[in-house]
Amino acid sequence: MKTVYASTFVAIGACASESLQDNFIIIFGEGAPDDLAEYCFIHxxxxxxxxxxxxxxxxxxxxKSYPVTxxxxxxxxNLRELGHITVRFDGAAQPEFPGTVHVDGSAPASIKPGQKFCMLSE
Structure with a gap:
Protein backbone atom coordinates (compact mmCIF):
# COMPACT_ATOMS: atom_id res chain seq x y z
CA MET A 1 0.00 0.00 0.00
CA LYS A 2 1.19 3.50 -0.89
CA THR A 3 0.35 6.69 1.00
CA VAL A 4 -1.56 8.94 -1.40
CA TYR A 5 -2.65 11.45 1.24
CA ALA A 6 -1.45 12.09 4.78
CA SER A 7 -2.11 14.85 7.27
CA THR A 8 -2.06 15.73 10.94
CA PHE A 9 -5.11 16.96 12.84
CA VAL A 10 -4.34 20.42 14.24
CA ALA A 11 -7.69 21.63 15.60
CA ILE A 12 -11.11 20.28 16.51
CA GLY A 13 -14.15 22.45 15.84
CA ALA A 14 -16.43 23.17 18.82
CA CYS A 15 -19.18 20.88 17.48
CA ALA A 16 -17.03 18.41 15.51
CA SER A 17 -16.78 15.64 18.11
CA GLU A 18 -20.58 15.31 18.29
CA SER A 19 -20.49 13.73 14.81
CA LEU A 20 -18.52 10.76 16.15
CA GLN A 21 -21.64 9.63 18.02
CA ASP A 22 -23.49 9.62 14.68
CA ASN A 23 -20.73 7.57 12.99
CA PHE A 24 -19.30 10.25 10.70
CA ILE A 25 -16.66 12.97 10.66
CA ILE A 26 -16.10 16.01 8.49
CA ILE A 27 -12.48 16.87 7.84
CA PHE A 28 -11.22 20.09 6.29
CA GLY A 29 -7.77 21.48 5.61
CA GLU A 30 -6.48 24.56 7.38
CA GLY A 31 -8.27 27.69 6.24
CA ALA A 32 -11.77 26.20 6.37
CA PRO A 33 -14.48 28.89 6.40
CA ASP A 34 -15.34 29.82 10.01
CA ASP A 35 -18.99 28.74 9.73
CA LEU A 36 -17.86 25.26 8.63
CA ALA A 37 -14.77 24.95 10.83
CA GLU A 38 -16.79 24.56 14.03
CA TYR A 39 -18.17 21.26 12.65
CA CYS A 40 -14.86 19.99 11.26
CA PHE A 41 -11.71 18.20 12.28
CA ILE A 42 -9.09 20.58 10.87
CA HIS A 43 -5.83 19.14 9.54
CA LYS A 64 -6.81 2.45 13.55
CA SER A 65 -7.21 1.30 9.93
CA TYR A 66 -10.53 1.27 8.08
CA PRO A 67 -11.24 -0.50 4.77
CA VAL A 68 -12.78 1.96 2.27
CA THR A 69 -16.07 0.58 0.93
CA ASN A 78 -12.18 17.67 -2.64
CA LEU A 79 -9.53 15.94 -0.53
CA ARG A 80 -6.71 16.96 -2.89
CA GLU A 81 -7.88 20.57 -3.37
CA LEU A 82 -9.48 21.47 -0.02
CA GLY A 83 -8.48 18.70 2.37
CA HIS A 84 -12.23 18.14 2.71
CA ILE A 85 -14.27 14.94 2.86
CA THR A 86 -16.99 13.45 5.00
CA VAL A 87 -16.15 9.99 6.32
CA ARG A 88 -19.09 7.74 7.21
CA PHE A 89 -18.37 4.70 9.37
CA ASP A 90 -21.18 2.56 7.94
CA GLY A 91 -19.60 0.18 5.41
CA ALA A 92 -21.98 1.32 2.64
CA ALA A 93 -21.24 -0.05 -0.83
CA GLN A 94 -22.64 3.04 -2.60
CA PRO A 95 -21.69 6.64 -1.70
CA GLU A 96 -24.46 8.60 0.02
CA PHE A 97 -23.21 11.97 -1.30
CA PRO A 98 -20.58 12.96 -3.90
CA GLY A 99 -18.07 14.13 -1.24
CA THR A 100 -18.45 11.15 1.08
CA VAL A 101 -16.01 8.31 1.73
CA HIS A 102 -17.57 5.26 3.40
CA VAL A 103 -15.48 2.91 5.55
CA ASP A 104 -16.08 -0.32 7.42
CA GLY A 105 -15.74 -0.10 11.21
CA SER A 106 -17.00 2.00 14.06
CA ALA A 107 -16.06 5.64 14.51
CA PRO A 108 -13.16 6.35 16.86
CA ALA A 109 -14.16 7.34 20.40
CA SER A 110 -12.27 10.61 19.92
CA ILE A 111 -9.89 12.41 17.59
CA LYS A 112 -7.24 14.67 19.06
CA PRO A 113 -4.87 17.27 17.61
CA GLY A 114 -1.59 15.59 16.70
CA GLN A 115 -3.23 12.39 15.44
CA LYS A 116 -2.54 11.37 11.83
CA PHE A 117 -5.03 10.91 8.99
CA CYS A 118 -3.84 8.87 5.98
CA MET A 119 -5.27 7.38 2.80
CA LEU A 120 -3.43 4.31 1.54
CA SER A 121 -3.98 2.80 -1.90
CA GLU A 122 -2.58 0.04 -4.12
Whole structure:
Protein backbone atom coordinates (compact mmCIF):
# COMPACT_ATOMS: atom_id res chain seq x y z
CA MET A 1 0.00 0.00 0.00
CA LYS A 2 1.19 3.50 -0.89
CA THR A 3 0.35 6.69 1.00
CA VAL A 4 -1.56 8.94 -1.40
CA TYR A 5 -2.65 11.45 1.24
CA ALA A 6 -1.45 12.09 4.78
CA SER A 7 -2.11 14.85 7.27
CA THR A 8 -2.06 15.73 10.94
CA PHE A 9 -5.11 16.96 12.84
CA VAL A 10 -4.34 20.42 14.24
CA ALA A 11 -7.69 21.63 15.60
CA ILE A 12 -11.11 20.28 16.51
CA GLY A 13 -14.15 22.45 15.84
CA ALA A 14 -16.43 23.17 18.82
CA CYS A 15 -19.18 20.88 17.48
CA ALA A 16 -17.03 18.41 15.51
CA SER A 17 -16.78 15.64 18.11
CA GLU A 18 -20.58 15.31 18.29
CA SER A 19 -20.49 13.73 14.81
CA LEU A 20 -18.52 10.76 16.15
CA GLN A 21 -21.64 9.63 18.02
CA ASP A 22 -23.49 9.62 14.68
CA ASN A 23 -20.73 7.57 12.99
CA PHE A 24 -19.30 10.25 10.70
CA ILE A 25 -16.66 12.97 10.66
CA ILE A 26 -16.10 16.01 8.49
CA ILE A 27 -12.48 16.87 7.84
CA PHE A 28 -11.22 20.09 6.29
CA GLY A 29 -7.77 21.48 5.61
CA GLU A 30 -6.48 24.56 7.38
CA GLY A 31 -8.27 27.69 6.24
CA ALA A 32 -11.77 26.20 6.37
CA PRO A 33 -14.48 28.89 6.40
CA ASP A 34 -15.34 29.82 10.01
CA ASP A 35 -18.99 28.74 9.73
CA LEU A 36 -17.86 25.26 8.63
CA ALA A 37 -14.77 24.95 10.83
CA GLU A 38 -16.79 24.56 14.03
CA TYR A 39 -18.17 21.26 12.65
CA CYS A 40 -14.86 19.99 11.26
CA PHE A 41 -11.71 18.20 12.28
CA ILE A 42 -9.09 20.58 10.87
CA HIS A 43 -5.83 19.14 9.54
CA UNK A 44 -2.52 20.16 7.97
CA UNK A 45 -1.49 18.21 4.87
CA UNK A 46 1.84 16.34 5.00
CA UNK A 47 1.56 14.25 1.79
CA UNK A 48 -0.70 14.97 -1.20
CA UNK A 49 0.78 13.15 -4.19
CA UNK A 50 -2.36 13.35 -6.32
CA UNK A 51 -2.73 9.57 -6.23
CA UNK A 52 -6.17 8.07 -6.44
CA UNK A 53 -8.10 6.01 -3.94
CA UNK A 54 -11.22 3.90 -4.23
CA UNK A 55 -13.12 1.09 -2.58
CA UNK A 56 -10.43 -1.33 -1.42
CA UNK A 57 -8.13 1.47 -0.23
CA UNK A 58 -7.42 1.95 3.48
CA UNK A 59 -8.14 5.00 5.61
CA UNK A 60 -6.05 5.38 8.78
CA UNK A 61 -6.99 7.61 11.72
CA UNK A 62 -4.45 7.53 14.53
CA UNK A 63 -3.62 3.86 15.11
CA LYS A 64 -6.81 2.45 13.55
CA SER A 65 -7.21 1.30 9.93
CA TYR A 66 -10.53 1.27 8.08
CA PRO A 67 -11.24 -0.50 4.77
CA VAL A 68 -12.78 1.96 2.27
CA THR A 69 -16.07 0.58 0.93
CA UNK A 70 -17.29 3.46 -1.32
CA UNK A 71 -16.02 6.82 -2.60
CA UNK A 72 -18.24 9.65 -3.87
CA UNK A 73 -17.61 11.24 -7.28
CA UNK A 74 -15.97 14.44 -5.97
CA UNK A 75 -14.35 13.08 -2.79
CA UNK A 76 -10.92 12.57 -4.37
CA UNK A 77 -10.81 16.09 -5.85
CA ASN A 78 -12.18 17.67 -2.64
CA LEU A 79 -9.53 15.94 -0.53
CA ARG A 80 -6.71 16.96 -2.89
CA GLU A 81 -7.88 20.57 -3.37
CA LEU A 82 -9.48 21.47 -0.02
CA GLY A 83 -8.48 18.70 2.37
CA HIS A 84 -12.23 18.14 2.71
CA ILE A 85 -14.27 14.94 2.86
CA THR A 86 -16.99 13.45 5.00
CA VAL A 87 -16.15 9.99 6.32
CA ARG A 88 -19.09 7.74 7.21
CA PHE A 89 -18.37 4.70 9.37
CA ASP A 90 -21.18 2.56 7.94
CA GLY A 91 -19.60 0.18 5.41
CA ALA A 92 -21.98 1.32 2.64
CA ALA A 93 -21.24 -0.05 -0.83
CA GLN A 94 -22.64 3.04 -2.60
CA PRO A 95 -21.69 6.64 -1.70
CA GLU A 96 -24.46 8.60 0.02
CA PHE A 97 -23.21 11.97 -1.30
CA PRO A 98 -20.58 12.96 -3.90
CA GLY A 99 -18.07 14.13 -1.24
CA THR A 100 -18.45 11.15 1.08
CA VAL A 101 -16.01 8.31 1.73
CA HIS A 102 -17.57 5.26 3.40
CA VAL A 103 -15.48 2.91 5.55
CA ASP A 104 -16.08 -0.32 7.42
CA GLY A 105 -15.74 -0.10 11.21
CA SER A 106 -17.00 2.00 14.06
CA ALA A 107 -16.06 5.64 14.51
CA PRO A 108 -13.16 6.35 16.86
CA ALA A 109 -14.16 7.34 20.40
CA SER A 110 -12.27 10.61 19.92
CA ILE A 111 -9.89 12.41 17.59
CA LYS A 112 -7.24 14.67 19.06
CA PRO A 113 -4.87 17.27 17.61
CA GLY A 114 -1.59 15.59 16.70
CA GLN A 115 -3.23 12.39 15.44
CA LYS A 116 -2.54 11.37 11.83
CA PHE A 117 -5.03 10.91 8.99
CA CYS A 118 -3.84 8.87 5.98
CA MET A 119 -5.27 7.38 2.80
CA LEU A 120 -3.43 4.31 1.54
CA SER A 121 -3.98 2.80 -1.90
CA GLU A 122 -2.58 0.04 -4.12
Missing amino acids: RTDVNDGGTFAAGSTLVIGE AVGDVARE
